[in-house]
Amino acid sequence: MSAQSIYYKRKTIDYIAKTLAWLATAFGLFFLTWILWVTISKGFNAFGLHLFTQMTPPPGEESGGLLNALVGSLIMCLLAVLMAAPIGIAAGTYLAEYVNHSWIGETIRFVNDILLSAPSIVLGLFVYTLVVEPLGGFSGWAGAIALGFIVLPVVVRTTDEMIRLVPGQMREAALSLGIPQWKVNTQILYRAALPGILTGILLSLARISGETAPLLFTALNNQYWNTDLSKPMASMPAVIFQFAMSPFEYWNQLAWAGALIVTLFVLCISIFARIVLSRKKL
Amino acid sequence: MTISTTDQRVLNDGRNDRLFRRSVSVAGIFVLVSLFLAAALMFKGGWDAFQTFGFRFLITEQWDPVQREFGALVPIYGTVVTSMIALLIAVPISFGIALFLTELSPNWLRTPVSSAIELLAGIPSIIYGMWGLFILVPFLGEHVFPWVDEHMGAWPFVGVLFQGPPLGVGMGTAGLVLAIMIIPFISSVMREVFLTVPAQLKESAYALGSTTFEVVWNIVVPYTRSATIGGIFLGLGRALGETMAVTFVLGNAHRLSFSLLEPGNSIAASIANEFTEADSPIYLSSLIALGFLLFVVTFIVLSIAKLMLRSLNKREGN
Numbered sequence: 001m002s003a004q005s006i007y008y009k010r011k012t013i014d015y016i017a018k019t020l021a022w023l024a025t026a027f028g029l030f031f032l033t034w035i036l037w038v039t040i041s042k043g044f045n046a047f048g049l050h051l052f053t054q055m056t057p058p059p060g061e062e063s064g065g066l067l068n069a070l071v072g073s074l075i076m077c078l079l080a081v082l083m084a085a086p087i088g089i090a091a092g093t094y095l096a097e098y099v100n101h102s103w104i105g106e107t108i109r110f111v112n113d114i115l116l117s118a119p120s121i122v123l124g125l126f127v128y129t130l131v132v133e134p135l136g137g138f139s140g141w142a143g144a145i146a147l148g149f150i151v152l153p154v155v156v157r158t159t160d161e162m163i164r165l166v167p168g169q170m171r172e173a174a175l176s177l178g179i180p181q182w183k184v185n186t187q188i189l190y191r192a193a194l195p196g197i198l199t200g201i202l203l204s205l206a207r208i209s210g211e212t213a214p215l216l217f218t219a220l221n222n223q224y225w226n227t228d229l230s231k232p233m234a235s236m237p238a239v240i241f242q243f244a245m246s247p248f249e250y251w252n253q254l255a256w257a258g259a260l261i262v263t264l265f266v267l268c269i270s271i272f273a274r275i276v277l278s279r280k281k282l
Numbered sequence: 283m284t285i286s287t288t289d290q291r292v293l294n295d296g297r298n299d300r301l302f303r304r305s306v307s308v309a310g311i312f313v314l315v316s317l318f319l320a321a322a323l324m325f326k327g328g329w330d331a332f333q334t335f336g337f338r339f340l341i342t343e344q345w346d347p348v349q350r351e352f353g354a355l356v357p358i359y360g361t362v363v364t365s366m367i368a369l370l371i372a373v374p375i376s377f378g379i380a381l382f383l384t385e386l387s388p389n390w391l392r393t394p395v396s397s398a399i400e401l402l403a404g405i406p407s408i409i410y411g412m413w414g415l416f417i418l419v420p421f422l423g424e425h426v427f428p429w430v431d432e433h434m435g436a437w438p439f440v441g442v443l444f445q446g447p448p449l450g451v452g453m454g455t456a457g458l459v460l461a462i463m464i465i466p467f468i469s470s471v472m473r474e475v476f477l478t479v480p481a482q483l484k485e486s487a488y489a490l491g492s493t494t495f496e497v498v499w500n501i502v503v504p505y506t507r508s509a510t511i512g513g514i515f516l517g518l519g520r521a522l523g524e525t526m527a528v529t530f531v532l533g534n535a536h537r538l539s540f541s542l543l544e545p546g547n548s549i550a551a552s553i554a555n556e557f558t559e560a561d562s563p564i565y566l567s568s569l570i571a572l573g574f575l576l577f578v579v580t581f582i583v584l585s586i587a588k589l590m591l592r593s594l595n596k597r598e599g600n
Contacts, residue, residue, distance in 0.1 A: 031402070090310075111313060117584050128557075216558065
């Protein structure tokens with residue numbers, strides 16, 4: 001083979017690879033736009049104020065909204081964050097400040113990373129055996145706890161990372177002034193790491209607001225208005241799941257409207273979280 | 283004897299320090315304990331099924347709530363096959379995206395494209411499921427599956443994979459949806475590790491006259507091999523446990539079939555579909571046992587991913 005033909009062969013391979021890389025990117029973006037477009041167009045068709053003022057309808061009915069599901073989701077998500085975020089921040093502090101380089105810190109980090117990527121349905125089953133079975137029934141509490149176990153590892157990880165990013169001089173300066181360790185932690189490190197920690201909490205909120213699997217057998221679902229956490233509770237994802245899988249046209253429409261609301265909520269929070277984080281860098 | 287205010291403060295601070303340390307260490311231990319508690323409780327919940335069916339649970343395909351005979355072969359097979367399809371599609375695509383973002387893209391396009399791909403990871407899985415069921419399934423059923431059945435179904439040996447009714451639901455569809463879902467995870471890890479390759483290495487290769495593809499294939503890929511594999515395993519962990527999207531498009535059939543066009547089942551989809559319908563303790567226990575299996579498998583896969591990605595962290599100096 002002449003030098004010329006080797007050169008052309010290499011050039012051709014390079015062109016093919018580059019074209020394929022462009023195509024791969026186009027493939028990803030194509031599906032993103034397709035999915036978002038379908039969600040937005042189908043969701044808008046069914047959109048209206050009635051979604052926020054009426055309860056979920058019984059089968060076959062042609063009116064009704066998503067009010068109880070929205071409220072249920074809101075309650076359980078907020079409760080999950082309220083329960084898990086303090087524990088997560090504390091555990092993250094422990095990792096970053098007390099056991100940073102020891103084997104116990106590494107073990108907890110490893111376990112936390114596994115929890116972070118563990119299938120959410122497995123966490124749901126865990127909470128079923130932990131809460132639902134002993135208490136003898138599905139409940140809003142169980143749903144909130146299941147979501148809490150999804151929030152926890154996210155908050156632990158971001159807190160740990162953000163506190164470790166705080167320059168060592170700041171700790172040393174504070175300690176040399178005679179400030180006790182707990183005050184250094186709460187009043188200096190937390191303040192410096194706050195935007196990062198908040199971002200972590202927001203991202204975890206975005207993640208749980210679309211989570212379905214862990215709610216299916218913890219909070220179950222509820223067709224009626226309910227704010228009693230000891231009873232089964234409706235949630236957006238569970239209602240969307242039920243309505244989308246049903247043969248009723250109106251239910252399907254409501255499911256699309258719900259999907260749009262959840263997607264918009266998740267995207268808004270993610271964007272907001274990015275803004276919070278980027279402000280820190282200024 | 284009275285103690286001075288300074289002494290009092292020292293005492294108080296010491297006490298508060300110990301209190302603070304104790305409460306944060308309790309939280310740290312809580313994280314540690316919860317994973318093991320999860321494993322233990324699910325093992326206990328599935329014990330009934332493991333004891334009744336023994337090893338048969340893993341290798342029989344019968345799933346009969348009426349006779350109370352449960353074998354997990356079909357869901358296990360479905361989980362493995364859909365995840366493999368997902369990886370087959372997602373790995374090359376993610377590699378292409380990472381290549382595009384690190385080597386080819388003009389600067390102004392880089393941030394928008396990478397944020398858009400990451401957006402794909404933020405969409406809740408139930409949205410993927412609905413899109414799959416209402417849009418992708420009819421499309422595949424009408425336009426793609428009949429063609430596949432007609433043209434590829436006759437291939438020797440592998441033809442059996444591509445025969446079946448044009449329903450649109452099935453393991454092939456589930457694999458495709460899973461692939462789209464894990465692309466952002468794999469591609470973002472790949473992009474990150476590609477960026478860790480020292481510029482001198484790449485520039486030396488360019489200076490010797492290498493093409494872009496040769497630089498990536500001969501310098502970047504070998505340099506980042508283990509971390510790249512770690513990223514792929516991370517994606518695999520996602521695919522194995524993904525529930526809602528798969529539940530929508532898999533068809534929930536408890537029958538073993540090799541065709542990718544036939545409805546199937548997966549571990550996560552079985553649990554999601556049947557958990558609240560389980561009417562006997564052994565049925566419930568079998569489902570929890572399935573969950574335990576999934577937990578163990580993802581634990582192993584994610585551990586491998588972590589180990590593979592460790593080299594990346596070392597290189598970054600963490």
